[in-house]
Amino acid sequence: MSSIELTPSQKKILRALTNLHTDAEDAIKGEDIAEQVDRNPGTIRNQMQSLKALQLVEGVPGPKGGYKPTAAAYEALEIQQxxxxxxxxxxxxxxxxxxxxxxxxxxxxxxxxxxxxxxxxxxxxxxxxxxxxxxxxxxxxxxxxxxxxxxxxxxxxxxxxxxxxxxxxxxxxxxxx
Known part of the structure; x- marks a missing residue:
């Protein structure tokens, strides 16, 4: 299995997403992640594209939409460590x-x-x-x-x-x- 090498900022965003998701269970909005990691929402959206491509994040459409970590996200964070x-x-x-x-x-x-x-x-x-x-x-x-x-x-x-x-x-x- 190839382990995914994340950049420090991807790691930070993914960690914020997994933490927020554990609390909320719902899809997490980019703005909430942006707030956690102190970046602007545009940056988060760009990073999410790459995390989606790595299949670490799922985009959830709609008014309740946002992002959800896949099980692979937990695994990727773990492998880093x-x-x-x-x-x-x-x-x-x-x-x-x-x-x-x-x-x-x-x-x-x-x-x-x-x-x-x-x-x-x-x-x-x-x-x-x-x-x-x-x-x-x-x-x-x-x-x-x-x-x-x-x-x-x-x-x-x-x-x-x-x-x-x-x-x-x-x-x-x-x-x-």
Whole structure:
């Protein structure tokens, strides 16, 4: 999977969008993002075009319109950060798994929500984890993304768990005052 290299300002805008979206759940207006990152709305619109092209943002038309982050947006922000493996907790049937590092979370089938799968790349043993077990991954270090899923398959050779995503959320960060 190719990781997307974001410019610092794209990163800032995307982070503002994901934070605002967690609070609002609705599409976020360009003006609100502009206010958060201290840029003018025109700049935001231009940046959004490139973020849309990268499939990190969806434009929502209409009076309630604006922008929504795709699942890939959370992933892109995460990849920017996960250059060194941070410890992302992994729970298996409600128990934290010791000695396993989550290296990467790949939300590749984002465009088919009904097939929503996450590939979780691990370091360590996953011998005790079986199909249809409940697994929770997260919170991730940056976007605090938590994925609750059911094991759909595993690739022992490459240490990958395939999860059917049951729930995915990223709580809003407390604004730093």
């Amino acid at each position: 996960m250059d060194e493996p941070a410890s992302v907790p992994l729970e298996h049937n409600g128990e934290e798994v010791e000695g396993v590092l989550v290296e990467e979370i790949d939300l590749s089938s984002v465009h088919h929500p009904e097939l929503c799968r996450a590939e979780v790349h691990l370091q360590g043993s996953m011998g005790d984890i079986h199909e249809n077990d409940d697994v929770r991954v997260g919170p991730t270090p940056l976007s605090k993304l938590v994925i609750d899923g059911t094991v759909d398959g595993k690739d022992d050779t490459n240490n990958i768990l395939i999860l059917r995503i049951d729930d995915m959320r990223a709580p809003a960060e407390e604004p730093a005052h």
